[in-house]
Amino acid sequence: MKHARIRYQGQDHAVTVEDGNNVRLADGRLLAEHEVQWLPPATGSMFALGLNYADHAAELAFAAPTEPLAFVKSPGTYTGHNQVTWRPDNVKYMHYECELVAVIGKPARNVRREDALQYLAGYTVCNDYAIRDYLENYYRPNLRVKNRDATTPVGPWMVDVADVPDASNLTLRTWINGELKQQGSTRDMIFDIPYLIEYLSSFMTLQPGDMIATGTPEGLADVVPGDEVVVEVEGVGRLVNRIVSEAEFFALNPQEA
Structure with missing residues (x-):
């Protein structure tokens, strides 16, 4: 469902x-x-993974990490399906990141890997846009890269865990203006969802509505105002978003200025 x-x-x-x-x-x-x-179908904290796909790490000329590289995104960054995201003025490179997202369904603390899926409510999709200009460290992106208002589309919905039999074998795709730009598979995750739940819950309590964004495969490209960006995770959802300029976004959303 x-x-x-x-x-x-x-x-x-x-x-x-x-x-x-x-x-x-x-x-x-x-x-x-x-x-x-x-x-967005969930509104808790989002724990996002950097360099969690082997092909993406290789694309950036990095060795695959030996421990999850997690950072936190605030709920203010979220926006929904068919909404707009803004590109800041005078930046050189802003790219999409198609990601499978696991949504926590009940408090999770010290969860064993083999029990991890019992703590999930379901799965959704996010597009974790990044402003490459401000990236100082791929391992721990600073706030300006990943925590801008309304720059993380999430949705359109959450799919029950039982309706996704194997989250470790799903195709991810991204289109810009109808042209396929990115395609990969969750098979290439370095750390899978049960491992990530075990890891995160070993030092903190995950709460219902919290989300784990599991990283993106290789195949990133710049996006500019006017672009329609579609990210899709097989069996989970297809999330549509449009890029506008900074001026247009704040004209449409004066309360955000």
Whole structure:
């Protein structure tokens, strides 16, 4: 089953998603995808992995890490399906990152790898945009690279764990304006989801709604205002986002300025 959060007529709703990406409200009404504003399906902290795909590490001329390289993204960075993300003025390189995301379903502390999937609510997709200009260290990206407002689309929905039989064998793809730019597989993850849950929960408690963004494969490219960027994880979801300029974004969202 697919679970989503949407805004309709000024109110937020938790909904299920049916064929054709229609959403069913609690009162039984069925709404089309274009009739609603899609919100991120989870709103907890996001623990994002750097260099978690062997091919991506090689693409950047780095040795594969021997321990997960995790950093935290704040909820203010999230935005939803079919929403816009802004490219800061005067930057040289901003790229997408198609990622499978694991969503925690219950408090997780000192979880064993073999029990890890019992602590998941499901899976979603994110596009973890990065401003390469500000990247000082691939191993620990600083805040300006990854924590800008509304620069991490998440969604469109969360898929139940039971509906994704093997999260370690899924295809990831990214398109810019309809042209396929990135394709990889979760088979190439260095640290898989059960390992990451065991690792993170060994020193902190993961809470319901927290997310683990598991990294991206090779195949990054620059994006500019006007681009439509689509990221897709097989069996989980297809997430659409459009890039606008800094001026256009803040004109559309004066409360963010």
